Amino acid sequence: MQVRKVMSKEVISVRRSMKLRELLGIFKDFHIFPLVPVVEDDNRLIGVVSFRNILDVFQSSHPDVLKLVPFLDEEEQNIFRMDISEDIGDLVVVQDIMDLEYIYIREDTSLEEVYKLMDVHLKEELPVVDRSGRLVGRVGIFDIIKFLFKQKGIMS
């Protein structure tokens, strides 16, 4: 079974130029901050924003260069004591916080493979792209579980 059969095709995606304020506005009524794909005008997937990236707003910038630095003490962050100003909502855009290294899958990937990837990399949802790298959907671990339960007749 390919992932395109079980994925949800309706995904909230954002552009790299979106302001933090707008981004948070979209998800303000959500229970959790989901994995949000970042796409170009032609719908090509270029990055993702997770709640971890949102936390980065509380840190000084340059996260991807820092990955290359050995022996770096982790920055102790107390998000309750951060003095970030209100204008950060307009100054920080998606481009500043999005992750360029992320796991994604092609729509023709098998469900077993998707589940394995989620298992190995501790992810609960992944963006799905077509052959040319355009975002076509998202798949969560519950989508896979639902499919299995339906197959066994436990869910309708």
Place this chain on the structure above:
Amino acid sequence: MNNSILGLGFILTAGLVSAKLIKKFSFPAVTAYLLLGILIGPSILNLVPKDILNSSGMISNVVLGIIAFGIGQNFSRFHLRRIGKTVIWISVLEACGALILVTAAFYFLLHQPFYISLIFGSIASATAPAATVMVIREYRARGNFTDTLLGVVAIDDAWCLIIFAVSLAISQAIYAHAVAASFIIRVFLNALLSIAGSFILGAFMAVVLSIIYRFVRTQAELLILTLGLIFLNIGIAIWLNLSVLLASMFLGAMLVNLNRYSFKFFDSLKMIDSPLFLLFFVLAGANLEIGILNNLSLVGLTYLIFRVAGKILGVNIGAKASGAASSVRKYLGFALVPQAGVALGCALIAKSDFPEAGNMIFTTIVATTVIYELVGPLCTKYALRKAEDIIIH
């Protein structure tokens, strides 16, 4: 004391506590580990069990392998495309500047044999990205100067590993035989062979890693596979007399270009590398021979001065060549003063490869590292302030 497990427990716990203490003074944890090592080492309190001290070589090879593997990420196509010419020019030239000035100073001023001068010179090319980043974070520095600085410190240890591997091969050849004119070609061939061999080994291992990865089902297996392959790679490099540093760096570099999810391998190591790093620095401190420090003041001073001069000069030329801003040209060299893990690791390798001069090289590098780590962050802060990337009230 000869209870290794007690010793390990003590080192890890004391390391953590001392790092917490030194943080109050805004120094990197590395400095605390080094000072702790010196304090509990054979020269002062003698609390480190012999078995652990004797395994310093193994631990440093493992740690260096892991660091070099991580540094290999610099060579991803994606990353290389994003680095500007300013960063490339400056990082290459400041590394070479320190190499040339320190080597020349040791050879001409201190009249040291060429192979020892070259080892000192090549170690001088390293910097300490962690110390630099800590200053940048602490003062929330932002701007073009900061961006260039981060780019330079991230990649220049890669140049250092290459410079050190080549210099080591040359020095070993010179050390093993008296230098004759006809010999120089063979020396270079040897060095070339070592680099090519390390490259082939690292590349081969990256392919093996990618193949076995297909069967990996859990995070734990991913970590086991990554560590296993790094150790295999280091072990084979030692066995074949290749460069541990280069083989590990090439493994990382190939992997990052071969495997779409390579960042997961690097991430998995982050779960276990901190205690290893702590152990590595404490042992480096413990291996310092305080007894010979007195005789090394001139050597140490020469190293301290000429390394910084080389960096400043290199930055200057690099900035001019790439048309960088004048603040970068004037001050970036000062921000590169800190020196830590990569230099210590290289010195540990030199220590085991050159039994006679090794102690002198190692003790000098440990002592200068302590000084650089204490003074370096202040220099970085000075540079950032002069470049107006931080505002200090």
